[in-house]
Amino acid sequence: MRSEARVAVIGGGVVGASVLYHLAKAGWTDVVLIERDELTSGSTWHAAGGMHTLNGDPNVAKLQEYTIRLYREIEQASGQSCSVHITGGVNLAGTPERMDFLKVACARARYLGLDMEIISVDEAARLFPLMDKQYFVGALYNPLEGHVDPAGVTQAYAKAARDLGAEVYRFTRVTALDHRADGSWDVRTDKGDLHAEHVVNAAGLWAREVGRFVGLELPVLAMEHQYLVTGEMPEVVASAKEMLHVIDFEGEIYMRQEGRGMLIGTYEKHGVPWSERDTPWDFTHELLAPDLDRIAGSLEVGFRHFPALERAGIKRIVNGPFTFAPDGNPLIGPIRGLRNYWVACAVMAGFSQGGGVGLTLANWMTGGDPGFDVWAMDVARFGDWATMAYTHAKVRENYSRRFRIRFPNEELPAARPMRMTPVYDRLQAQGAVFGASFGLEHALWFAPPGTPPHEDVTYRRSNAHGPVGAECRAVRTAVGLLEIATFSRYEISGPGAADWLDRMLANRMPREGRLTLAPMLNDQGRLIGDFTVANAGGSRYFVFGSGIAEQYHLRWFEAHLPEAGVAIRSLRDDLLGFAIAGPASREVLRKLTSMDVSPSAFPFLGFRRTHIGQQEAWVGRISFTGELGFEIWVATDAQRALYDALLDAGADLGLKHFGARALNSLRLEKSFGNWAREYRPVYTAAEAGLDRFVDLSKPEFIGRTAAVADREHGPLRRLVTLVIDAGDADAMGDEPVWHEDKVVGWVTSGGFGHCVNRSIALAYVPALLAAQADFEVEILGERRPAKRVAQPLYDPSGQRMRGS
Ligand SMILES: Cc1cc2nc3c(=O)[nH]c(=O)nc-3n(C[C@H](O)[C@H](O)[C@H](O)COP(=O)(O)OP(=O)(O)OC[C@H]3O[C@@H](n4cnc5c(N)ncnc54)[C@H](O)[C@@H]3O)c2cc1C
Numbered sequence: 001m002r003s004e005a006r007v008a009v010i011g012g013g014v015v016g017a018s019v020l021y022h023l024a025k026a027g028w029t030d031v032v033l034i035e036r037d038e039l040t041s042g043s044t045w046h047a048a049g050g051m052h053t054l055n056g057d058p059n060v061a062k063l064q065e066y067t068i069r070l071y072r073e074i075e076q077a078s079g080q081s082c083s084v085h086i087t088g089g090v091n092l093a094g095t096p097e098r099m100d101f102l103k104v105a106c107a108r109a110r111y112l113g114l115d116m117e118i119i120s121v122d123e124a125a126r127l128f129p130l131m132d133k134q135y136f137v138g139a140l141y142n143p144l145e146g147h148v149d150p151a152g153v154t155q156a157y158a159k160a161a162r163d164l165g166a167e168v169y170r171f172t173r174v175t176a177l178d179h180r181a182d183g184s185w186d187v188r189t190d191k192g193d194l195h196a197e198h199v200v201n202a203a204g205l206w207a208r209e210v211g212r213f214v215g216l217e218l219p220v221l222a223m224e225h226q227y228l229v230t231g232e233m234p235e236v237v238a239s240a241k242e243m244l245h246v247i248d249f250e251g252e253i254y255m256r257q258e259g260r261g262m263l264i265g266t267y268e269k270h271g272v273p274w275s276e277r278d279t280p281w282d283f284t285h286e287l288l289a290p291d292l293d294r295i296a297g298s299l300e301v302g303f304r305h306f307p308a309l310e311r312a313g314i315k316r317i318v319n320g321p322f323t324f325a326p327d328g329n330p331l332i333g334p335i336r337g338l339r340n341y342w343v344a345c346a347v348m349a350g351f352s353q354g355g356g357v358g359l360t361l362a363n364w365m366t367g368g369d370p371g372f373d374v375w376a377m378d379v380a381r382f383g384d385w386a387t388m389a390y391t392h393a394k395v396r397e398n399y400s401r402r403f404r405i406r407f408p409n410e411e412l413p414a415a416r417p418m419r420m421t422p423v424y425d426r427l428q429a430q431g432a433v434f435g436a437s438f439g440l441e442h443a444l445w446f447a448p449p450g451t452p453p454h455e456d457v458t459y460r461r462s463n464a465h466g467p468v469g470a471e472c473r474a475v476r477t478a479v480g481l482l483e484i485a486t487f488s489r490y491e492i493s494g495p496g497a498a499d500w501l502d503r504m505l506a507n508r509m510p511r512e513g514r515l516t517l518a519p520m521l522n523d524q525g526r527l528i529g530d531f532t533v534a535n536a537g538g539s540r541y542f543v544f545g546s547g548i549a550e551q552y553h554l555r556w557f558e559a560h561l562p563e564a565g566v567a568i569r570s571l572r573d574d575l576l577g578f579a580i581a582g583p584a585s586r587e588v589l590r591k592l593t594s595m596d597v598s599p600s601a602f603p604f605l606g607f608r609r610t611h612i613g614q615q616e617a618w619v620g621r622i623s624f625t626g627e628l629g630f631e632i633w634v635a636t637d638a639q640r641a642l643y644d645a646l647l648d649a650g651a652d653l654g655l656k657h658f659g660a661r662a663l664n665s666l667r668l669e670k671s672f673g674n675w676a677r678e679y680r681p682v683y684t685a686a687e688a689g690l691d692r693f694v695d696l697s698k699p700e701f702i703g704r705t706a707a708v709a710d711r712e713h714g715p716l717r718r719l720v721t722l723v724i725d726a727g728d729a730d731a732m733g734d735e736p737v738w739h740e741d742k743v744v745g746w747v748t749s750g751g752f753g754h755c756v757n758r759s760i761a762l763a764y765v766p767a768l769l770a771a772q773a774d775f776e777v778e779i780l781g782e783r784r785p786a787k788r789v790a791q792p793l794y795d796p797s798g799q800r801m802r803g804s
Helices: 014-025 058-078 096-112 121-127 150-163 204-212 234-238 292-305 350-367 388-400 424-429 465-477 497-504 547-559 585-592 636-653 660-669 704-713 799-803
Strands: 004-010 031-034 089-093 117-119 138-142 167-169 174-179 185-189 192-201 221-230 245-248 253-258 261-266 314-324 331-335 338-345 432-437 440-446 479-483 487-493 515-521 527-535 540-546 567-570 575-581 607-612 615-620 629-635 655-657 717-724 736-739 742-753 758-766 774-779 782-789
Touching: 004 014, 004 185, 014 031, 014 150, 014 338, 014 350, 031 150, 031 192, 058 096, 058 150, 058 350, 089 096, 089 121, 096 117, 096 138, 096 736, 096 742, 096 774, 117 121, 121 138, 150 167, 150 350, 174 338, 192 204, 192 350, 204 314, 204 338, 221 292, 221 388, 245 292, 253 292, 261 292, 314 388, 331 350, 338 350, 424 432, 424 440, 440 465, 440 479, 440 660, 465 479, 465 655, 465 660, 479 585, 479 636, 479 660, 487 497, 487 547, 497 540, 515 704, 527 547, 527 615, 540 547, 547 567, 575 585, 575 636, 585 629, 585 636, 607 636, 615 636, 629 636, 636 655, 660 742, 660 758, 717 742, 717 774, 736 758, 742 774, 758 774
Parallel strands: 004 031, 004 192, 031 167, 089 245, 192 338, 479 655
Antiparallel strands: 089 138, 117 138, 174 185, 185 192, 221 261, 221 314, 245 253, 253 261, 331 338, 432 440, 479 575, 487 540, 487 567, 515 527, 527 540, 575 629, 607 615, 615 629, 717 758, 717 782, 736 742, 736 774, 742 758, 774 782
16 A cells, blocks of 8 residues: 555545545545545445435435436446436325425426426326226326446446555555644554545545544434345236336335335334444445335235235345435545544435535535535534534434425424523413424414414424414514524634735624624635625624524634634524514613613614613614514523513514514515525625625635626626515525526525515526516426516615614
8 A cells, every 4th residue: 555645535425425526626636545444335335325315405306307317427436337327207296285396396397407397196197007097096197217236346346446546545544633733634554554644534434434534423324225126027027118216205205116016115114223333344245134014004005005016025125224414415525623633424325415415525625616506515513512412313314204294394303302502481372383403492482372383394484483474473563573593693802803804705894882783705706605704803703694694603613713713603602692573663762771772872783782681781773674673692501581671672662572584574675685695605705795795905804806706707696585475475595587488597595585575585586587577486396487587575764773
């Protein structure tokens, strides 16, 4: 084995091999792959090799398409067959709700450029004659589905990479990793050591162990998975064409042709984890004992829905383990605080996703940016709260729900409640219906007295619609109270803090006692954050952002810290707060503080240290609702007392609790964008309408050159506000936007504006069309007229928020 390499990829399953290929293809040919045994000796060798482009996240769906289209390329590059069978697939629905789900997936595919089609039961039966029509109501046809040979694919990646100069060491186990001061790694193996600038953990079933080499506990768990292969079936033999790939959601089974019979797999309702704490190093090319009883229920449904299967004997049963992250999507990217350590693991659909994962990671390593919107796969979407127990509960839940509908307003129950603020029980007593965000419980809305705190899951307006409307109206006419623990908050301090922030963020930093809104750009000028910055004086700043992006932002901040002069600290455990918003919010504040809160003394975007009731607090005059409003932050142990004081002071002013759903409605009425919806690392500030917060008069900040070019050329697309002629279902995000019979854009978020009585969506459309008035938004299979509005629907001048 050589002693030096630029990258050591650990693991020769389909994912490691794909990473190796993509690195070599990107020009990093001084790369090696280290595999404990033969290639494919983890999950890869016994996979069913099925592939498709369905994914709840559109960006992952697009990378799945890339993966499938890549097979021809690696076959040509390597001369190794992947046995690509693109059969097409039918996804069968047995209920109207499932049809809604398929219509949403089909519509989303349209703006991704994927060609899917909703078809009738008759059409589905023509394509897949084994089905009994009486059990189904319709289907989604996807031409880009099929299967490949898992070993062939892995060998093809490895061979193509080797042809570009990469090396593969088999039967070599990595036993430890030591970090050098310069950020590079000593890779210890049972065949000697290798020094590499970067390491990639693509260790699949052993990803946890390879994480533990460096003190990392990755949120990954393997589950047992079973499929069976039938004996020869006359219907299959007689078929002129290869049988399609099929998913029967009601039976929770997938199927495809295997030889002269069928392969049938299922995700059990009571899935069984494998090697819960440690993966044995001597597990190689092994299968687990099959347990047909566990899948008997699904098979019975399968036999009913596809009667020919019952007549076919079982030839072979495969039970093998493969890994999942808590939400079922891969974990990829660099690890915060561990320079040059990268992960590409928890890939549960290696043959749909392996190519996209390899491409993304290679882009990220060689160019500093993944090149796509990979938020749904970024390892930073989990924090240290994603413990082993959390992971186990969530992975089991996710596995058991693999083929269930996840409704847009559905909050899944496993591993909850986990993180709670001190007022959790008080909010519960007020009827709060909770959601979990970054592991933290937060109120979505409040059920009125006498009604159950429970939301019916649906694609349409739910039982929350009325109560959320009442919360919105209270904010617009009196005063609302919202817990804001889901915001992230950081303290940046030290003599270099101001200069550092000035370089990191695109806007000019506020003077003492002031707040400012500041986007953060990457070198390509794309949005990687949108923050509120407060200057607390004495070289101390508070930065507020989106809570779900805490690890993502800390990873970026810390990677850009100078050696000395700037300290950064998350205040997640130290500060908690509430927003009060509405015309009476100043009156609430006035009752609780000796500070002058008049508009002249405490203007919009002011930031003060004061006492609220008995609590020492930081107060900013800002609100995401578009009303006069204040955000109040206190020490964690003072939060309950602050809550009581606010309730007391607001009692005779009509104070009402509001939750995240109402906040969403209120901000849509103001056309305010949100992190992870309108603001993501694929959009520029100009596209997102944030260029007024990018101060090009500053001589230097990250992304400035790209921002200048963007302003000069003008953005390619623009964020617009649409008012939809909706029925009983509002847009929720990811719907295609049509113009003159063509799909031209997509919705980023939507909902009902209760105080303007309109159904609203924010959407990206090509800049050339952004001045057009008439669009359509496809909701649940229907194209609904949508009018662009040039101004926010509520208080376009901003007078209520700024002026009063
Ligand atoms: C029964 C079954 C059916 C499946 N069907 C499908 C399907 O139809 N479609 C689909 O897309 N996916 C399917 N999968 C999932 C698929 O198998 C996985 O997504 C994929 O194999 C994951 O690949 P990987 O490279 O991440 O991990 P693995 O295949 O586990 O590879 C990891 C490799 O790393 C090596 N390694 C680990 N630690 C070290 C170390 N310290 N030093 C050196 N080497 C090390 C291991 O030996 C192993 O070869 C199925 C899985 C199962 C179990």
